Amino acid sequence: MEKQPVVYLLASGRNGTLYVGVTSDLICRIWQHRNHVVPGFTRRHGVTQLVWYELHGTMEAAITREKQLKKWNRAWKVRLIEESNPYWRDLWFTIMG
Structure with a gap:
């Protein structure tokens, strides 16, 4: 999944605080959120669980979808999360293999 445009949703827990983001390196970006590397919303609110993501062909398409x-x-x-992840599993372990 290296250098692949992705839109993603993080949660602090089931039905918790949500965060929408976009990146070209999902593994690196989620690692940053999980380890509180970058100050901001996700660190303040403990939003670290990857609950949904969507791959895109271009960064422009991913940014449009994020907006x-x-x-x-x-x-x-x-509803979007629960269509593919009804139990709000942390998909970090899935993308890490």
């Missing part, structure tokens, strides 16, 4: 999801209400984001 779209940031405008969504919480119920829509929860």
Whole structure:
């Protein structure tokens, strides 16, 4: 998954605080969130669990999708997560192999 544009959703727990992000290196970025490397929202709110992600062909497409999801209400984001991850499993372990 190296240098692959990705939009992702993190959560502090099931039905907890949500965060929408975009990156070209999902493993590195999620590691940064999990280890509180970068100060900001996710560190302040303990948002470290990867609960959803979506691959894109270009960074432009990923950024467009991220902006779209940031405008969504919480119920829509929860539904999106639960369509593919109904138990809110932390997908970090899946992407790490």
